[in-house]
Amino acid sequence: MQPRAFDAAGVAHETAGVHARIVSLVPxxxxxxxxxxxxxxxxxxxGFCVHPRDKVRAVRKVGGTKAVNLDAVRALRPTHLIVNIDENERDTVEQLRACVPHIVVTHPQTPQDNxxxxxxxxxxxxxxQQAQRLSEMLEDRLRAAATHAFTAQSVLYLIWREPWMTVARDTxxxxxxxLVNWRTLPDVQGGAAGAARYPTLDFDAAPWLAGVDRILLSSEPYRFTSTHRDALARDPRLAGKRIELIDGEMVSWYGVRAIEGVDYLMRRASAA
Structure with missing residues (x-):
């Protein structure tokens, strides 16, 4: 059987049979x-793979995305292990190569990569056939976003506190x-020398903060709540900024969630 597809690591994969046993380390x-x-x-x-909720309950847990229980994976005798460059540790993946015949590496960096x-x-x-159906649904959403005139906004997307952390523009x-004309600040690329893809920030040492129109508090990986939003609204350094909660799964989860995610962001931006 000839290889049919190349993953994000450039590895060619053949079509699996009906008896494939898949372990996914990516929610x-x-x-x-x-x-x-x-x-x-x-x-x-x-344990972070929580959707679809009614179906994942029947699937064995093998630890977290970073703290993987290697013995639990081995015991399941998987034929395929699906991992992600950002979410899983290289050392973990290398240790599992000895017992998993096929490791599929993923690394979507834009909505179109889905x-x-x-x-x-x-x-x-x-x-x-099912994959093509998802592609058609996503392409429909991407076309809709591309043809809509959204108001330009500069946003600070916060993913963590103590320390505060945000996202670089190449995430x-x-x-x-x-997609909805919201540009993240600071204007940094994680691939640049010395730059992090998820940089920390200090509100007192961020001259670009004056240019931020709205601050988005993500529900993951840190679960920001209305309490955090209200506290930031009282911070004099953020006076005049629009501060709001945002569903992190809709923005950061790729795969099938991107379809719903584009719709979600279009509704948010249109209502702004």
């Missing part, structure tokens, strides 16, 4: 596998926000 990929109707082949997932992700999973797990999150 958004786990959700996507179910959307591709692969329920019977998913044998392992992380089209290739759908095609990759469709080719490997012989569900091209998937920033690319999603750009």
């Amino acid at each position: 958004s990929i786990t959700e996507t596998l179910f959307a591709l109707h692969l329920d019977g082949q998913i044998v392992g997932r992380t 089209l290739a992700l759908y095609a990759l999973l469709g080719a490997i797990f012989d569900c091209d 998937y999150i920033a690319a999603m926000l750009r």
Whole structure:
């Protein structure tokens, strides 16, 4: 059987048989596998793989995205392990190579990259028709976003506190926000020398803060609440800024969630 698809690491993968046993270490990929109707082949997932809620309960947990229980993975005898460059540790993946025949590496960096992700999973797990359906749905949303005139906004997207952390412009999150003409500050690229993809910040040492129109408090990985929003609204350094909560899953989860995520952001931006 000839290789049909190349993953984010450049590795060619053949089509798996109906007896494939899949362990996913990526929450958004786990959700996507179910959307591709692969329920019977998913044998392992992380504790952070919580969607779809009614189906993941039946799948064994193998730890977290970073703290993976290697023995639990081995015990499941997977044929395929699906990982992500940003979310999983390289050392963990290398240790599992000895017992997992096929490791599929993913790394979507823009909403459009989900089209290739759908095609990759469709080719490997012989569900091209379902993958094409997802592609058509996402392409429809992307076209709608591209033809809508959204008001330009400069946003500070916060993902953590103590220390405060945000996102660089070459992250998937920033690319999603750009679909609705929301540009992230600070204007940094994580690939630049010495720059982090998820930089820390100090409100007292951020001259660009004056240019921020709105501050978005994500529900993950740190679960910001209305209490945090109200506290920031009282901070004199942020006077005049619009501060609001935002669903982090809709913005940061790729795969099938991107379809709903684009709709979510379009509604948010249109109501602004």
